[in-house]
Amino acid sequence: MSLFGIQISIMVHVLFGVMGIILAVALLVYVLNASEKNIPRIRSLSLWTALSMILSCVIGGWWYVVHYPAERAIIRAGHWSWAHTFFMEWKEHVFFCLLFLSILLPIIAYRNDLLVPENRKLLLVATLLVVLIGLAVDGSGAIISRGVIVGYMGRVAP
Amino acid sequence: MTNNTLDKTTIGFGLSTAVMSILNALLLIFKEMTPPLKKAMADMMGHHWTTHGVVVLGLFLVLGFVLAGAVKPESWDVGKLGNTILWSVILACAAIAAFYLLH
Numbered sequence: 001m002s003l004f005g006i007q008i009s010i011m012v013h014v015l016f017g018v019m020g021i022i023l024a025v026a027l028l029v030y031v032l033n034a035s036e037k038n039i040p041r042i043r044s045l046s047l048w049t050a051l052s053m054i055l056s057c058v059i060g061g062w063w064y065v066v067h068y069p070a071e072r073a074i075i076r077a078g079h080w081s082w083a084h085t086f087f088m089e090w091k092e093h094v095f096f097c098l099l100f101l102s103i104l105l106p107i108i109a110y111r112n113d114l115l116v117p118e119n120r121k122l123l124l125v126a127t128l129l130v131v132l133i134g135l136a137v138d139g140s141g142a143i144i145s146r147g148v149i150v151g152y153m154g155r156v157a158p
Numbered sequence: 159m160t161n162n163t164l165d166k167t168t169i170g171f172g173l174s175t176a177v178m179s180i181l182n183a184l185l186l187i188f189k190e191m192t193p194p195l196k197k198a199m200a201d202m203m204g205h206h207w208t209t210h211g212v213v214v215l216g217l218f219l220v221l222g223f224v225l226a227g228a229v230k231p232e233s234w235d236v237g238k239l240g241n242t243i244l245w246s247v248i249l250a251c252a253a254i255a256a257f258y259l260l261h
Binding site: 044086093103119133 | 178189208212244247
């Protein structure tokens with residue numbers, strides 16, 4: 001794959017991750033304002049959130065396994081080696097919790113009566129966790145990217 | 159008419175989310191503390207993370223369906239299931255963070 005393709009693919013991973021967070025926030029708003037009219041939208045938003053997170057994981061996972069080792073070497077040799085040893089390691093494993101919760105969203109939304117406030121509470125808990133973990137994982141990704149830059153800065157201007 | 163009993167699949171996959179979040183953290187800690195296991199996982203699918211992902215996602219799906227078939231809906235209300243998911247996920251995320259801070 002070309003250098004351009006490699007960079008685009010990591011951006012697509014981030015794009016789907018951020019889209020998943022935005023969709024989850026929209027889902028949160030609709031669940032808080034649930035009505036009979038909103039139920040189809042709540043259900044489709046839960047599904048799109050899950051699909052977006054799954055796509056982000058698949059693309060990010062492929063990138064992590066195939067292309068990340070070169071960046072890892074740069075990060076670890078730089079002043080921000082903790083960008084890999086803490087943030088990447090944390091992110092790559094916490095992402096699985098995010099996936100479980102994302103897959104759970106449409107199951108709750110499609111298989112339960114959402115006009116019952118108690119059932120909506122469960123959807124709210126799962127959605128809120130998706131948003132919070134999603135933001136934490138996204139922030140970790142930003143720190144990892146800065147870690148690469150700091151690694152390169154050490155090489156050109158020690 | 160409204161139905162305030164949670165569906166069995168929801169309970170099964172809700173519990174699977176809670177259990178697998180904790181197991182994911184435990185597998186990670188065990189893998190990092192046992193280099194031969196990490197190497198075996200890497201040899202199995204080319205990278206330890208790929209094997210880790212396939213194992214935990216596969217178990218999540220299997221456990222979800224098994225628990226959905228086995229669970230009694232009347233013994234899991236929304237509050238109990240919601241709290242179980244919430245605290246398991248928080249505990250798992252904190253355990254992973256603590257492990258990498260101390261490791």
